[in-house]
Each structure stands twice: as C-alpha cells, then as structure tokens.
Amino acid sequence: xxxxxxxxxxxxxxxxxxxxxxxxxxxxxxxxxxxxxxxxxxxxxxxxxxxxxxxxxxxxxxxxxxxxxxxxxxxxxxxxxxxxxxxxxxxxxxxxxxxxxxxxxxxxxxxxxxxxxxxxxxxxxxxxxxxxxxxxxxxxxxxxxxxxxxxxxxxxxxxxxxxxxxxxxxxxxxxxxxxxxxxxxxxxxxxxxxxxxxxxxxxxxxxxxxxxxxxxxxxxxxxxxxxxxxxxxxxxxxxxxxxxxxxxxxxxxxxxxxxxxxxxxxxxxxxxxxxxxxxxxxxxxxxxxxxxxxxxxxxxxxxxxxxxxxxxxxxxxxxxxxxxxxxxxxxxxxxxxxxxxxxxxxxxxxxxxxxxxxxxxxxxxxxxxxxxxxxxxxxxxxxxxxxxxxxxxxxxxxxxxxxxxxxxxxxxxxxxxxxxxxxxxxxxxxxxxxxxxxxxxxxxxxxxxxxxxxxxxxxxxxxxxxxxxxxxxxxxxxxxxxxxxxxxxxxxxxxxxxxxxxxxxxxxxxxxxxxxxxxxxxxxxxxxxxxxxxxxxxxxxxxxxxxxxxxxxxxxxxxxxxxxxxxxxxxxxxxxxxxxxxxxxxxxxxxxxxxxxxxxxxxxxxxxxxxxxxxxxxxxxxxxxxxxxxxxxxxxxxxxxxx
Amino acid sequence: xxxxxxxxxxxxxxxxxxxxxxxxxxxxxxxxxxxxxxxxxxxxxxxxxxxxxxxxxxxxxxxxxxxxxxxxxxxxxxxxxxxxxxxxxxxxxxxxxxx
Numbered sequence: 001x002x003x004x005x006x007x008x009x010x011x012x013x014x015x016x017x018x019x020x021x022x023x024x025x026x027x028x029x030x031x032x033x034x035x036x037x038x039x040x041x042x043x044x045x046x047x048x049x050x051x052x053x054x055x056x057x058x059x060x061x062x063x064x065x066x067x068x069x070x071x072x073x074x075x076x077x078x079x080x081x082x083x084x085x086x087x088x089x090x091x092x093x094x095x096x097x098x099x100x101x102x103x104x105x106x107x108x109x110x111x112x113x114x115x116x117x118x119x120x121x122x123x124x125x126x127x128x129x130x131x132x133x134x135x136x137x138x139x140x141x142x143x144x145x146x147x148x149x150x151x152x153x154x155x156x157x158x159x160x161x162x163x164x165x166x167x168x169x170x171x172x173x174x175x176x177x178x179x180x181x182x183x184x185x186x187x188x189x190x191x192x193x194x195x196x197x198x199x200x201x202x203x204x205x206x207x208x209x210x211x212x213x214x215x216x217x218x219x220x221x222x223x224x225x226x227x228x229x230x231x232x233x234x235x236x237x238x239x240x241x242x243x244x245x246x247x248x249x250x251x252x253x254x255x256x257x258x259x260x261x262x263x264x265x266x267x268x269x270x271x272x273x274x275x276x277x278x279x280x281x282x283x284x285x286x287x288x289x290x291x292x293x294x295x296x297x298x299x300x301x302x303x304x305x306x307x308x309x310x311x312x313x314x315x316x317x318x319x320x321x322x323x324x325x326x327x328x329x330x331x332x333x334x335x336x337x338x339x340x341x342x343x344x345x346x347x348x349x350x351x352x353x354x355x356x357x358x359x360x361x362x363x364x365x366x367x368x369x370x371x372x373x374x375x376x377x378x379x380x381x382x383x384x385x386x387x388x389x390x391x392x393x394x395x396x397x398x399x400x401x402x403x404x405x406x407x408x409x410x411x412x413x414x415x416x417x418x419x420x421x422x423x424x425x426x427x428x429x430x431x432x433x434x435x436x437x438x439x440x441x442x443x444x445x446x447x448x449x450x451x452x453x454x455x456x457x458x459x460x461x462x463x464x465x466x467x468x469x470x471x472x473x474x475x476x477x478x479x480x481x482x483x484x485x486x487x488x489x490x491x492x493x494x495x496x497x498x499x500x501x502x503x504x505x506x507x508x509x510x511x512x513x514x515x516x517x518x519x520x521x522x523x524x525x526x527x528x529x530x531x532x533x534x535x536x537x538x539x540x541x542x543x544x545x546x547x548x549x550x551x552x553x554x555x556x557x558x559x560x561x562x563x564x565x566x567x568x569x570x571x572x573x574x575x576x577x578x579x580x581x582x583x584x585x586x587x588x589x590x591x592x593x594x595x596x597x598x599x600x601x602x603x604x605x606x607x608x609x610x611x612x613x614x615x616x617x618x619x620x621x622x623x624x625x626x627x628x629x630x631x632x633x634x635x636x637x638x639x640x641x642x643x
Numbered sequence: 644x645x646x647x648x649x650x651x652x653x654x655x656x657x658x659x660x661x662x663x664x665x666x667x668x669x670x671x672x673x674x675x676x677x678x679x680x681x682x683x684x685x686x687x688x689x690x691x692x693x694x695x696x697x698x699x700x701x702x703x704x705x706x707x708x709x710x711x712x713x714x715x716x717x718x719x720x721x722x723x724x725x726x727x728x729x730x731x732x733x734x735x736x737x738x739x740x741x742x
Contacts, residue, residue, distance in 0.1 A: 612742040613742060615741055615742045616738070616741050616742070617738035617739060617740055617741030618734075618735060618738050619673075619734045619735075619737070620664070620665055620668075620673075620734060623664050623665055624665055627661065627665070
C-alpha cells in the first residue's frame with residue numbers, strides 16, 4: 001500500500017507480509033552465509049570442492065531473487081512492498097528491533113545486481129585464484145561478503161542495515177588484506193577499515209538520533225513519522241547519513257582508502273570496490289529518501305560532495321599508471337554521479353540507481369578485464385608495461401571495449417543512457433551543477449580512452465619474458481556476460497520503466513519541462529565526451545608511451561599521481577596528530593602512571609626497611625613496647641571515660 | 644570492707660614485677676617477675692570480687708593460676724633448653740630471631 005504525506009510526495013514504507021515465493025526471502029541471505037560458515041569452519045577439509053560450493057550458493061540466491069523479481073512484477077504497483085518478519089532480534093526498554101526483511105522494488109534491483117554480478121565474479125574467481133593455495137578461504141570471504149551485502153539491502157530497519165554495513169566492512173577488510181604477507185596489502189586493509197570507521201560513526205549516530213526522534217529504527221515507522229520531525233533534526237540526520245555514505249562509498253573527504261584497496265585480488269576490486277559495496281552509500285541515501293526530502297540543506301551538501309568527488313576521482317584516474325588505481329579513481333568519480341543523482345531528490349533517485357546498476361555491469365566488466373590482462377602479464381599492473389595487448393588477448397580486449405564504450409557514454413551503450421539522465425536532471429536543477437556533470441563526462445572520456453589506448457593499443461612495452469595469453473574460458477565467459485550487460489543495460493530505461501518501477505519507494509517527481517530539450521543535452525554530452533576522447537588520442541594514442549613515467553610533468557599530473565595529496569592531508573590533519581597523541585599518552589603512562597604505581601611500593605619498601613628495625617630480637621624491648629602500648633590503651637580508655 | 648589496701652598492694656607487686664621484667668637479664672628472674680605480675684593481678688581480681696560480692700573475679704583468678712601453671716611448664720622447659728645449648732640464661736643473649 002502506498003500512503004502519502006499530506007501534500008508532499010514522499011512515499012511511506014508500508015509493507016504487506018510475505019507469502020508464496022516471497023517466503024524464501026530469508027534464503028537469499030542464508031545460502032551465502034551458510035557457504036561462508038561451511039568454508040571457513042570446515043577448513044582444509046573443504047579445500048577440494050570449496051570453490052564450487054562457494055559459487056553455487058550465490059547462484060542459488062540469484063535464482064531465488066529472479067523468481068521473486070518476476071513474481072513482484074506480477075503484482076500491482078501499490079502492492080510491491082513485502083515484509084518478512086523472521087524473529088525479534090532484541091527488545092530492551094522502548095527499543096524493539098525485529099529481524100525484518102523488506103523486499104521492495106529498490107531491494108529487488110539490488111538483489112539481482114549483487115547475486116547476479118556476484119555469481120559471475122565467483123565463477124571468474126575460480127579461474128583467477130586457481131593457483132592460490134588459499135582459494136577456499138577466498139571463496140569463504142566472498143560468500144560472507146555477499147551475505148552481508150544482501151543483509152544491508154534487505155533489512156527493514158537501520159540496525160539490520162548497520163549489521164550488513166559492518167559485515168561488508170569486515171569482508172572488505174579481510175579481502176583487501178587477503179595477501180596479508182604483503183605489508184602494503186595489510187596496511188591498505190587497515191586503512192580502509194579505519195577510514196570506514198569514521199563514516200560508520202556518522203551512521204551509528206544517525207541511528208541513535210532516529211531512535212531518539214522516532215522511538216524506532218524501522219523504515220516503516222520513520223517514514224510514517226518523518227513529517228512530524230523538525231527540519232533541523234532532519235538536516236542533522238541527513239548529514240550524518242551522508243558521512244556514513246561518504247565512508248563506504250569513498251566520496252570526498254573519506255576517499256583515500258579506495259585506491260589502496262586495490263591491493264586486494266582483482267575479483268575483490270570488481271565485486272566490492274566497484275560493483276556493490278562502494279555503492280552502499282548511494283543505497284543508503286536513496287533508501288533514506290524520506291529524510292533527505294525533508295532536509296533540503298543536506299541534499300545540497302550531498303550534491304556538493306558528489307561534484308567534488310566526480311572531479312577528484314576523474315583527476316586521479318587521468319594521472320595514474322596503475323591500471324587498477326586508474327579504474328578506482330574512475331569508480332570514485334562514477335559514484336559521484338550516483339550521489340549527484342541521489343542528491344537531486346525525487347527527480348534523480350531512480351537515475352542514481354539506474355547508473356548504479358549499469359556501472360555495476362561495466363565497471364565489474366572492466367575490473368575483471370583488467371584482472372585478465374594482469375593474469376596474462378604476470379600480475380604487472382603498470383600500464384606503461386602494457387601496449388598492444390589486444391593482439392594477444394582478443395576476448396579480453398573486445399569485452400573490455402564494451403565496458404569502455406559504456407562508461408564513456410557512447411550512444412546506445414548502457415552508460416550513455418544512465419549518465420545522460422543524471423546530467424539532464426542536474427541541468428534542470430541548476431546550471432552550475434549540470435555543467436560540472438557535463439565536464440566530468442568529458443574527463444571520463446579522456447581518462448578511459450587513455451587507459452584503453454595504453455593497455456590495448458600503442459607500442460608494445462612488455463617486460464622481458466612476459467608472454468601475454470588469453471585467459472581460460474572460466475574467466476572469459478563471465479566477461480562476455482558482463483560485456484553483454486554493459487551494452488544492453490540501457491533496456492531498464494525503455495518507457496521510463498525504472499522510474500515507474502522505483503516510484504513506490506522514492507516517489508514520483510512532478511513533470512517539469514526541462515530548460516533545454518533533452519535531445520540537446522544528449523548531443524552536448526556526446527560532443528563533450530568526443531572532445532575528451534580526442535584529447536586522449538592526441539596526447540596518448542598518437543605518441544609513443546614511455547616505459548617509465550616522465551618526471552618533468554606539470555603540477556596537475558603530479559597532483560593526480562599523488563591522489564591530490566589526499567594521503568598527505570589525512571596524515572597532516574589526523575594521522576600525525578594521532579601519532580603524537582599516542583606518543584604523549586605512552587610517555588604519560590610510562591612516567592606518570594607507572595611512576596605513581598611503582599612509586600607507591602618503593603616508598604612502602606623504604607618505610608618497611610626502617611620499620612623492621614623495631615624487630616631487634618631483644619625480648620625486653622618487646623616487653624617495653626607491650627607495656628607502653630598497654631599504658632596508652634589504658635590512658636585512652638580513661639580519657640574517653642572521663643570526657 | 645575497704646579494699647584500698649589490697650589494690651595498693653596489688654599495684655606495688657605489679658610494678659615490682661614489671662620493673663623486674665624490664666631490667667633483669669636472667670631468664671629465671673624475669674620468669675619470677677612475670678609470676679609476680681600475674682599474682683598481683685590475681686590479688687586485685689579477688690579483692691574486687693569480694694567488693695562486688697560475687698564469684699566472677701575469683702573464677703578469673705583460677706583461670707590465671709591455670710595459665711600460670713601451664714606457662715611455667717613450657718617456659719621452664721624453654722629456659723632449660725636455652726641454658727643447655729648456650730651455657731647462659733641471659734635473655735639478651737637469645738636475640739637471634741630478628742630482622
């Protein structure tokens with residue numbers, strides 16, 4: 001049922017209880033969770049078949065998700081929110097938190113993305129991790145991640161969402177640091193975890209504020225009561241949620257962990273740090289639309305953060321020579337687009353999710369493609385050692401090209417439709433934001449073309465003894481599927497399907513005539529992208545690429561290589577002060593606290609050294625002491641009695 | 644009945660015993676002084692019992708006598724042993740148990 005607040009168009013979450021195929025909702029989470037349990041507890045006994053089980057279970061989840069999705073389509077528009085109450089999670093005082101799952105159009109799309117792309121990446125990993133002695137553990141972690149991510153998008157209350165949120169954080173930590181024998185990987189995992197903690201603090205504060213304000217953390221209760229809360233409360237809530245989203249989605253100013261996270265195995269980068277986990281922030285904002293719609297200032301901040309992130313990520317993407325880091329910069333930039341869509345309100349939510357889906361397809365495709373290239377190049381990630389790989393790896397090249405065309409927004413490909421819609425909405429909202437989004441698309445065209453040219457075209461710059469070869473079919477088949485999705489992802493937009501489909505969750509925007517016709521925007525966007533591509537062709541494609549990165553470069557390039565000094569800023573503002581604080585605390589502990597603690601016993605010891613002289617062995621002196629003592633006692637008694 | 648004389652006598656005896664314990668070195672003499680103090684207190688107990696007209700003090704005196712008898716047994720045995728090993732009954736010589 002859809003109930004609306006008086007006058008506004010914010011839908012209220014009001015699910016009906018699950019029946020029929022929706023009764024299987026819990027299984028979607030339970031299957032991968034069981035997989036993680038079996039693989040991680042079973043240990044080496046599951047080594048032989050662990051990867052197969054770990055792949056089959058997400059596929060099972062995908063099958064259930066697909067069945068439920070089809071069943072959901074068969075329902076009436078107003079009847080598409082389904083709640084499954086599993087059990088009461090905990091109950092204390094006024095806080096009553098149920099383990100409730102909410103299946104609605106938004107979570108339905110996420111379910112398909114997570115289990116679908118997730119399954120493909122599991123299949124790919126069978127090949128990619130074939131030579132890793134700890135492959136079974138890798139699949140255990142991947143399953144854990146999938147289960148946590150599904151919990152995140154299926155929970156009906158913020159606490160359940162937080163459970164999934166922390167679960168994906170844990171899985172991300174474990175997987176970034178999967179090759180923990182490399183100090184860089186271990187450090188990157190720790191960094192991701194710590195920076196995410198800053199964001200998590202925002203989310204947990206928001207949850208507490210939800211409870212204080214609404215007495216509940218359930219979407220149903222909060223969305224129904226959202227209109228009664230003050231705008232200030234809503235703005236604070238919105239900003240706290242945004243902080244959480246920034247941490248998880250690597251948006252400015254909590255972006256620094258994403259590039260280091262590329263230390264993890266490439267399927268991890270594809271699944272967690274491109275297609276699913278990093279988009280959780282966008283999910284959070286779209287899911288909390290009932291907060292943001294009532295907090296226009298928070299929405300403005302979302303837009304500002306998004307625009308900064310678009311350029312920040314794109315800038316890094318332009319300068320990095322490490323193929324995965326260039327893609328990570330691009331991920332940050334593309335999530336900026338999703339955030340922008342989410343920040344634009346009702347008009348943009350659906351397009352943010354649309355771009356999230358298409359990005360999930362093409363970015364997973366490109367990351368897996370990059371993994372395939374690395375596989376053939378002896379795990380070298382430096383694009384300056386690539387070149388002309390297309391001859392050696394035709395399938396990887398062709399599938400990667402599909403992802404490339406999708407991300408730059410080549411007409412007809414999935415990214416074209418989704419990014420175009422966001423730019424259009426941004427332009428309708430404000431000129432400045434729209435033009436920023438448009439320019440961002442041009443930069444995307446530049447850095448992706450640079451990446452494409454340096455990897456698959458230009459002169460051969462291979463290391464000695466490297467003989468690139470095409471990857472096995474267990475890796476190329478997922479690439480082909482993802483390539484097909486990258487091309488065809490635009491079908492969601494036919495007849496504004498996705499907008500209508502998501503309307504029960506995010507509401508319907510009042511129809512407005514755009515200031516400039518949509519077709520003009522599209523043509524403009526394509527032109528801007530063409531300029532970016534052409535610039536890359538002249539700057540990279542027509543020249544010989546040096547094998548070693550030139551050092552006499554402009555400040556712009558240098559800043560990009562240094563990730564815009566994000567690490568330096570963090571170090572100066574947070575890390576080094578923390579270090580000094582720790583050192584000071586350590587010194588305080590060592591000298592002040594320990595001084596007091598060990599000083600006490602030392603003083604007692606010294607005193608005892610003098611006091612024991614009383615014990616001199618002469619019986620008569622003892623007798624004297626007893627006499628004096630007895631006299632004192634007698635005197636005291638007398639004094640008390642007489643007083 | 645006036646018990647003042649008894650109490651004064653008891654105090655004098657106790658003081659003599661006390662000074663003896665503190666000043667004499669010979670263990671036997673110290674021991675005798677201890678006995679003197681005990682009996683001084685016995686005298687006071689009995690005198691007060693008479694004044695109050697009940698038997699409490701007398702019973703306490705009997706207890707003291709029993710304790711004194713036991714103490715003599717143990718104490719003399721110890722003094723004997725010390726004398727045998729050191730050929731001396733001075734309490735100042737037996738001062739090994741100290742810090």
